[in-house]
Amino acid sequence: MIRERAYPVEPWHVRETRLDMDVLAQSESVFALSNGHVGLRGNLDEGEPHGLPGTYLNSFYELRPLPYAEAGYGFPESGQTIVNVTNGKLIRLLVDDEPLDVRYGELLAHERILDLRAGTLHREVHWRSPAGREVKVRSTRLVSFTQRSVAAISYEVEAVDGPLRLIVQSELVANESLPAQSKDPRVAAVLESPLQAEEELTTPDGGQLIHRTKVSGLRVAAAMEHEVHGPDHTTIESEGYQDWVRTTIACVLKPGEKLRVVKYLTYSWSSRRSLPALRDQVGAALAGARLDGWDGLHREQRNYLDAFWDASDVLVEGDPEVQQAVRFGLFHVLQAGARAEQRPISAKGLTGPGYDGHAFWDTEMFVLPVLTYTQPSAVRSALQWRHSTLDSARERAETLNLRGAAFPWRTIEGPESSGYWPAGTAAFHIAADIADAMRRYVMVTGDTQMEREIGLELLVETARLWRSIGHHDRHGQFHIDGVTGPDEYTAVKNDNIYTNLMAQRNLLAAAEVVMRYRDDAFHLGVTDEEAASWRDAATSMHVPYDEELGVHQQVEGFTRLQEWDFTHTPAEKYPLLLHYPYFELYRKQVVKQADLVLAMHWRGDAFTPEQKVRNFLYYERRTVRDSSLSACTQSVLAAEVGHPELAHTYLREAALMDLHDLNENTRDGVHMASLAGAWLALVSGFGGLRDHHGELSFAPRLSSRLSRLEFSLQWRGLSLRVDVRPHQTTYSLRHGGPDDVVELRHHDQVLRVTCDEPVTVPVPPAEPSGPAPEQPPGRSPLLRLPEREQ
Secondary structure, three states: OOOOOOOOOOOOEEEEOOOOHHHHHHHHHHOOEEOOOEEEOOOOOOOOOOOOOOEEEOOOEEEEEOOOOOOOOOOOOEEEEEOOOOEOOOEEEEEOOEEOOOOOOEEEEEEEEEEOOOOEEEEEEEEEOOOOOEEEEEEEEEEOOOOOOEEEEEEEEEEOOOOEEEEEEEEEEOOOOOOOOOOOOOOOOOOOOOEEEEEEEEEOOEEEEEEEEOOOOOEEEEEEEEEEEOOOOOEEEEEEEOOEEEEEEEEEEOOOOEEEEEEEEEEEEEOOOOHHHHHHHHHHHHHHHHHHHHHHHHHHHHHHHHHHHHHHOEEEEOOHHHHHHHHHHHHHHHHHHOOOOOOOOOOOOOOOOHHHHOEOOHHHHHHHHHHHHHOHHHHHHHHHHHHHOHHHHHHHHHHOOOOOOOOOOOEOOOOOOOOOOHHHHOOOHHHHHHHHHHHHHHHHHOOHHHHHHHHHHHHHHHHHHHHHHOEEOOOOOEEOOOEOOOOOOOOOEOOOHHHHHHHHHHHHHHHHHHHHOHHHHHHOOOOHHHHHHHHHHHHOEOOOEEOOOOEEOOOOOHHHOEEOOOOOOOHHHOOHHHOOOHHHHHOEEOEOOOOHHHHHHHOHHHOOHHHHHHHHHHHHOOEOOOOOOHHHHHHHHHHHOOOHHHHHHHHHHHHOOOOOOOOOOHHHOOOHHHHHHHHHHHHHHHOOOEOHHHOOEEOOOOOOOOOEEEEEEEEOOEEEEEEEOOOEEEEEEEOOOOOOEEEEEEOOEEEEEEOOOOEEEEOOOOOOOOOOOOOOOOOOOOOOOOOOOO
């Protein structure tokens, strides 16, 4: 775990003031740069030491077998694992024949800064070699948001104490050696030398490598070129072999002189394009990068992020750590999806190999809600990717003897890549999650063209799945049996409330959309009778409720299960899935992550305020948060049911998940859903944002430590600004015309907001909160608020 405040608290930077070798891998994830297409882990320029090398391209994977002790019908036979592609970050420096290696000589100063406004990783090093020679190195790295295939590094060396002979070796290296595989099943499988060489080219100032994966047959090209600014008689030459190309720059520097190298790096991959086509593509990308130059790329990056922050920034007053963390989270969420362009947003983005680089339901229910309100173009792309996998989902449904589309629990390209296990194979709720992401996108953007072109088919096929899985009992109630909800500790049960309520919304949304596009629906084979059956199933959906306890049941019969013995579960036995058999977990009242509580967030319209209070108290005592997905949802509901201080502590856990490495696995990549969850905890929790039935509503109330919360939302082409203070809230419209208006609900009051002037309304006093919620022993929120300064 990263110790408390490893990074100084600054509003727009994540700064590392010393190099801590014990958490090098974690910092590589924190400092990773990406644009959704190319991802570079924050490895040191010289490559060593490293925690985990990593350069990734979205959806570039290798196939691997999924072994079973016994085969079974419908078991997925192969999995997909993201590949560490050709490393172009490497820039090695030799000072009078001594390689710069921070493990040797003396590191006089070392600082790295992730600049959230500039979109760069800056590094400054002052190093004394074992022979006593000193140099200062300054490097700045970016992955371009505006030029999808381009990354660039500005690398500058300064002589300090006398003439120095410097050798800079800039490289492309394929098939890097990776650390041994962890025993933790959440960590990616390690692939040994997955790339086969196809072509190597060199030029005086750069070179190119083209490889192909051995099994999946994907082809990748990487290229580099250099601009060199140094003293007279600086030399530059290149050499190459099948797995590496090296450009060597040599010079002699006098004290105070500098050598500056700008490295342009481009990537492309394809499953279809020929080798010459990829060669030309990376060459063209290099030409585009050179055309703009370093200054142009840097300027474009800043302009892109200026526009993003203007539309998306969240201002937090009262907790500087959360202010820094929510911006850090938004930046990584943007990096994961900005240029994904009809490819998935995975659970780790492109920051590490965790979960084999797979996308889960996290994308639709945590990341996409944030991007829908801040960067909707990225959501359009992510949903287009899901639609492109429909054929695989239909095939999977057919294999499972179902109709419609059964989307995979985890995947890169579309086929199911999760080994057969109850928490994955039976987690059909992902279908409703995808449908809900589509519904929300259309509602927020008004993009009816997208709704017609792909939304209709997604909603129809997911509705067919629910009608196929579920059934009416003899009393006419509709049940969905034998499924797993978000809580993976309660698997293969009947009538999971989250699944049922999300399926209900899915069925109703599908029935509505086929009425809007009747001709298109007819071509999909939808009849009036089929649409009526969806409405009938939704109307009669069973929602389990324990009348004696006065709480909803997460699944049918949950409240009669044996209680988990939390008192005699030591802290070192968490997370439970690594220390207890699933059989033991499945039959007890123990909840891995918010499940019914998550249903109260996204389907809050299905519960009364009183039910929410009782449900929250009941499930809070049984939720152990063995998943990073949980804290943000518990924060949202704690705020809603009148426990703002608890909500604030859960907010801190979600927001600081990676900056403090709270789950001790940030080394494998950042937790994209938890980072998105910090925004949800602030905007949906303390801001009270809800969008049920197409209505935009807010119920803002702050914790005692927050003096202000201000955020922007995109709503049907307009920018709505919400400024929450302890006793009042101001709503304003920006960048609109005189006729533009947003109608919203503030607590129980309907407001019309125009561009003419802001609307300021009081925040009504909170209702009595009742008893303080209790967590299982030893499972209270991980990060409390720091003591107030005297």
